Amino acid sequence: MTFFRPGFRHPDLPPNEAGYELRDYEGGISTLCAGCGHDSVNAAIIRACFELAIEPHKVVKLSGIGCSSKSPAYFLGKSHGFNSVHGRMPSIATGANMANRDLIYLGVSGDGDTASIGMGQFAHAVRRNLNMVYIVMNNGCYGLTKGQYSATADKGSIGKKGEPNQLESIDLCEIAIQLGAGFVGRSFSGDKQQLVPMLKAALSYEGMSFVDVISPCVTFNNTPGSTKSYHWVREHREATNTFDFVPFRQEITTEYAEGKTEAVTLHDESVIYLHKGDGNLQITDRRQAMDALEEHKRKGLILTGILYVDPEGEDTHVILHTTKRALNALGEKDLCPGNDALADINDRFR
Amino acid sequence: MKPTDISNPEYFHKVIDCQFACPAHTPVPEYIRLISEKRYDEAYMINWVSNVFPGILGRVCDRPCEPACRRGRVEKDPVAICRLKRVAADNCSPDFTIPAAYVPNTKNGKKIALIGGGPASLTVARDLIPLGYEVDLYDDQAKGGGFMRSQVPSFRLPEKVLDKEVELILNMGVNTVFNTYVSSMKTILEKKYDAVFVGTGAPRGRDLPDLPGRKEGDAGVHLGIDWLASVVFGHVKSVGKRILVIGGGNTAMDCCRTARRLGGEDVRILVRSPREEMKASPWEIEDALHEDIPLYDNHVPKEFVVEQGKLVGMRFEKVTAEYDDQGKRKLVSTGEPLVFMACDEVLLAVGQLNAFPWIEKDLGIEFDSWGLPILGKGTFQSTLEHVFFGGDAAFGPKNIITAVAHGHEAAISIDLFLRGLPLNQRPTPSVTMAGQKMGIHDWLYDNQISEEQRQVVPTVEKVKSLKDRLIEVELGYDQEHGHTEAMRCLNCDVQTVFHVAECIECDACVDACPERCINFIENGSEEEIRTRLLAPAPELNQGLYVSDVLPTGKVMVKDENVCLHCGICAERCPTSAWEMQKFFYRSPQAGQK
Numbered sequence A: 001m002t003f004f005r006p007g008f009r010h011p012d013l014p015p016n017e018a019g020y021e022l023r024d025y026e027g028g029i030s031t032l033c034a035g036c037g038h039d040s041v042n043a044a045i046i047r048a049c050f051e052l053a054i055e056p057h058k059v060v061k062l063s064g065i066g067c068s069s070k071s072p073a074y075f076l077g078k079s080h081g082f083n084s085v086h087g088r089m090p091s092i093a094t095g096a097n098m099a100n101r102d103l104i105y106l107g108v109s110g111d112g113d114t115a116s117i118g119m120g121q122f123a124h125a126v127r128r129n130l131n132m133v134y135i136v137m138n139n140g141c142y143g144l145t146k147g148q149y150s151a152t153a154d155k156g157s158i159g160k161k162g163e164p165n166q167l168e169s170i171d172l173c174e175i176a177i178q179l180g181a182g183f184v185g186r187s188f189s190g191d192k193q194q195l196v197p198m199l200k201a202a203l204s205y206e207g208m209s210f211v212d213v214i215s216p217c218v219t220f221n222n223t224p225g226s227t228k229s230y231h232w233v234r235e236h237r238e239a240t241n242t243f244d245f246v247p248f249r250q251e252i253t254t255e256y257a258e259g260k261t262e263a264v265t266l267h268d269e270s271v272i273y274l275h276k277g278d279g280n281l282q283i284t285d286r287r288q289a290m291d292a293l294e295e296h297k298r299k300g301l302i303l304t305g306i307l308y309v310d311p312e313g314e315d316t317h318v319i320l321h322t323t324k325r326a327l328n329a330l331g332e333k334d335l336c337p338g339n340d341a342l343a344d345i346n347d348r349f350r
Numbered sequence B: 001m002k003p004t005d006i007s008n009p010e011y012f013h014k015v016i017d018c019q020f021a022c023p024a025h026t027p028v029p030e031y032i033r034l035i036s037e038k039r040y041d042e043a044y045m046i047n048w049v050s051n052v053f054p055g056i057l058g059r060v061c062d063r064p065c066e067p068a069c070r071r072g073r074v075e076k077d078p079v080a081i082c083r084l085k086r087v088a089a090d091n092c093s094p095d096f097t098i099p100a101a102y103v104p105n106t107k108n109g110k111k112i113a114l115i116g117g118g119p120a121s122l123t124v125a126r127d128l129i130p131l132g133y134e135v136d137l138y139d140d141q142a143k144g145g146g147f148m149r150s151q152v153p154s155f156r157l158p159e160k161v162l163d164k165e166v167e168l169i170l171n172m173g174v175n176t177v178f179n180t181y182v183s184s185m186k187t188i189l190e191k192k193y194d195a196v197f198v199g200t201g202a203p204r205g206r207d208l209p210d211l212p213g214r215k216e217g218d219a220g221v222h223l224g225i226d227w228l229a230s231v232v233f234g235h236v237k238s239v240g241k242r243i244l245v246i247g248g249g250n251t252a253m254d255c256c257r258t259a260r261r262l263g264g265e266d267v268r269i270l271v272r273s274p275r276e277e278m279k280a281s282p283w284e285i286e287d288a289l290h291e292d293i294p295l296y297d298n299h300v301p302k303e304f305v306v307e308q309g310k311l312v313g314m315r316f317e318k319v320t321a322e323y324d325d326q327g328k329r330k331l332v333s334t335g336e337p338l339v340f341m342a343c344d345e346v347l348l349a350v351g352q353l354n355a356f357p358w359i360e361k362d363l364g365i366e367f368d369s370w371g372l373p374i375l376g377k378g379t380f381q382s383t384l385e386h387v388f389f390g391g392d393a394a395f396g397p398k399n400i401i402t403a404v405a406h407g408h409e410a411a412i413s414i415d416l417f418l419r420g421l422p423l424n425q426r427p428t429p430s431v432t433m434a435g436q437k438m439g440i441h442d443w444l445y446d447n448q449i450s451e452e453q454r455q456v457v458p459t460v461e462k463v464k465s466l467k468d469r470l471i472e473v474e475l476g477y478d479q480e481h482g483h484t485e486a487m488r489c490l491n492c493d494v495q496t497v498f499h500v501a502e503c504i505e506c507d508a509c510v511d512a513c514p515e516r517c518i519n520f521i522e523n524g525s526e527e528e529i530r531t532r533l534l535a536p537a538p539e540l541n542q543g544l545y546v547s548d549v550l551p552t553g554k555v556m557v558k559d560e561n562v563c564l565h566c567g568i569c570a571e572r573c574p575t576s577a578w579e580m581q582k583f584f585y586r587s588p589q590a591g592q593k
């Protein structure tokens, strides 16, 4: 067994703007099944962070339980990490984010971890528009416990055991839009051309960036009757639009024809350029996004792409008027300003 | 791009950079693996079959394989391919004998003359005797080996090592005619040989006849290669204290190092060109510098200074190299006054010439304007159909391994010719493929990449080795260091074979490959594809492995350049679309199909 990745890397690969090599974003060698979609998502995360020149020590990886939740072991080996209990990633992320708002929170969860046991936690983190990237590696099953249908498995989809799924599926993107996530996208592990820029946009957005990545389970749910197989997803996928993501600080080099392209500017001045085809949806309109999702579902298609962005969305800290400085950076003096300050406050209520 | 035709053996052959670069195409990774398993006899055999002189070449080969080695592209130093060859030779059991397949049962009645006893002729003999040919070998020396004996100094190549490998061939039944200078090709042709092979090398040293003082100082001026031969044969036993060696090739390095051992205390190398452009191999220059021999580059010899009939020194013009738009070099004087260097003797190592004064002009053997024989492309056949040339005699001075490669090709031609077959229908290489998979994650080869750096070869103490020109400077790796060095080899012969029909385009291999070799992209022209790969692909002589079209319309493109042959792609592929297969390639030799 190859337990160790060779130490050599392509000598001509340039470092990023922050001076880091691609290998600085790698993690341990994967122990997931060969061909697992989750590994591709991991590779996309590595590339997105590398390309955005995020300093590895500025990232916190958080996860629950599942093959997907195991994934943070395989990327960003130099970042902070917390592997929580099943379905509890959102509350850990909330706590961490409240304590130190200066870090980038990257939550990785599965469809089981989020849509079943963690549904309540998911809903409330979304409602708070917590400033984080929340990735669901969605394979329609509980991979780690040998492939039971999850709550995102489509009704009628047939996995490895051969019995069709009887229950209605949950569309996590629709729920996220409904509950107030500021950024919602859906992609496919097998399409890094779409996934990498989507993750880069999600990482730049301030607020809840929810990304549902269909990520086939090669072992239990890559069967001919499964709607989460490589083959099915490739055949039934339609994109809302193609887009370019231009991060803040980067010069815009492409010329965009007027009327054909819509620019959405995020809080940090990064811009998403959406290239419109026929009948494209307005991604800043929640209603249109929900309709588009339902419409595609009716036709038996999977809608991917950036589904919804609220460029003016306010994250938990703004909503709660928390202090601009990270709580963990406040000293005793700031936290206990003394009797005079207390008296001042009390006076206000007299 | 068209899908790569991996059924053409040259595709995967080219991936094995070292073997491809070796003129004799020695299966390098195979013998290196055998060394790592301490199977020295087998490692020696792999070499002996391909390059005939493993013990010799393991010490003095020009090693064109090493600059080509893939390891040198992922880190600083290539695998010490040459010195590992010596490990095989040093540890090979002493009773190594010619394998049974090389002992002829019956003579075929055909007789061949070999003129010159260097590596080219010896290789022809090694290849043809097993097929039943009778061979007469003529040389003006008392023993076989050619320049390997008369030129290559013993401190690099001990006589014992040379004798052993030369005798191995002579004992196959060569009729030797030593101490015989062939002064007329006509008389040889009159002996009615079925074929004649000319392997007489490039035996004439270049002089500087027009420099002022050359004639007057003659007693103190020597032609490098003649002088080296005189040292080997014991005619020259000492030199003056101050020696100037003129020239920047390997001969110059051997001259100065030999002079240091014969009493030279202030020995200097003087080269016309800048150091970076010297012809000598970098390691030979280093070895010379290590023996306290200073190197003066950009010094053009102008004059021998003779006083009272005795050479007292030389004058040099200092120059700088200037390059025109075509990159052509011109040496331009710096305008400084000429530099005088005092000396007792001068050794000229400014090049070698071919000379065939003994081949009469009216025999039908034609020469070009450079004085080199006109030969059939790849056949080494001269314009007189039963006369063949090889080694330094064919295209001018090269090296031992090139002479061996010529010998193999000439032997093929001679055999085809004497069997009445066309010379251009040559035997093809023999190729085998062997799967390396043992279990899901188990491989028949060591796929974990060693991160050891190139091992240093131990040497004899300088004070000791400078006292005696017969002491070999390098001690060679011991078994342990040999093993460590062998483990650095990336097994470039274990090929990544892609089965397009199995691939589900999951990208697992793309993500897992530590070198970013693998891509799934839209097809295009090679030039354009090279700009779209995950990692830069500027090495145009490194192949792109392109698959047929996949269900999504994309193609798989793998840049072979820095593939570590680690097999991680094959381990992470769910469908075994990637397979690791050992590709064994052996160049054809005379008598094969």
Ligand SMILES: Cc1cc2nc3c(=O)[nH]c(=O)nc-3n(C[C@H](O)[C@H](O)[C@H](O)COP(=O)(O)OP(=O)(O)OC[C@H]3O[C@@H](n4cnc5c(N)ncnc54)[C@H](O)[C@@H]3O)c2cc1C
Pocket (backbone or CB within 6 Å): B060, B061, B062, B115, B116, B117, B118, B119, B120, B121, B138, B139, B140, B141, B145, B146, B147, B148, B150, B151, B152, B180, B181, B182, B183, B199, B200, B201, B202, B203, B225, B228, B250, B251, B254, B358, B390, B391, B392, B393, B397, B398, B399, B400, B401, B403
């Ligand atoms: C100083 C020096 C150092 C070298 N060091 C190296 C090295 O480290 N590594 C390396 O790879 N190469 C080295 N070379 C080059 C190498 O020796 C030659 O390229 C190689 O030996 C050529 O082989 P060959 O078979 O063509 O002929 P040669 O080895 O040159 O053999 C030709 C033989 O034919 C004899 N001969 C010539 N004419 C006649 C005739 N008319 N009748 C009878 N006999 C004749 C010659 O005396 C000689 O013995 C070195 C060369 C020199 C000069």
Ligand SMILES: Cc1ncc(C[n+]2csc(CCOP(=O)(O)OP(=O)(O)O)c2C)c(N)n1
Pocket (backbone or CB within 6 Å): A065, A066, A067, A068, A069, A086, A109, A110, A111, A112, A113, A114, A117, A137, A139, A141, A142, A143, A144, A145, A150
């Ligand atoms: C509290 C608790 N309940 C149940 C389990 C068993 N369990 C482990 S992983 C898992 C489901 C994981 O599914 P998903 O999040 O989709 O991850 P996947 O393996 O499919 O990537 C379950 C139910 C557990 N570990 N903890």
Ligand code: SF4
Pocket (backbone or CB within 6 Å): B016, B017, B018, B019, B028, B029, B068, B069, B070, B071, B078, B079, B081, B488, B489, B490, B491, B492, B493
């Ligand atoms: S790494 Fe080994 S097989 Fe590859 S080129 Fe170097 S010596 Fe040859």
Ligand code: SF4
Pocket (backbone or CB within 6 Å): B496, B512, B513, B514, B515, B516, B517, B518, B562, B563, B564, B565, B566, B567, B568, B569, B570
């Ligand atoms: S063997 Fe496979 S994984 Fe390893 S470097 Fe080569 S292509 Fe990449």
Ligand code: SF4
Pocket (backbone or CB within 6 Å): A035, B502, B503, B504, B505, B506, B507, B508, B509, B510, B572, B573, B574, B575, B576, B577, B578
């Ligand atoms: S891992 Fe195998 S199946 Fe997946 S893309 Fe690579 S070759 Fe194809």
Ligand SMILES: [Mg+2]
Pocket (backbone or CB within 6 Å): A066, A068, A110, A111, A112, A137, A138, A139, A140, A141, A142, A143, A150
């Ligand atoms: Mg799952």
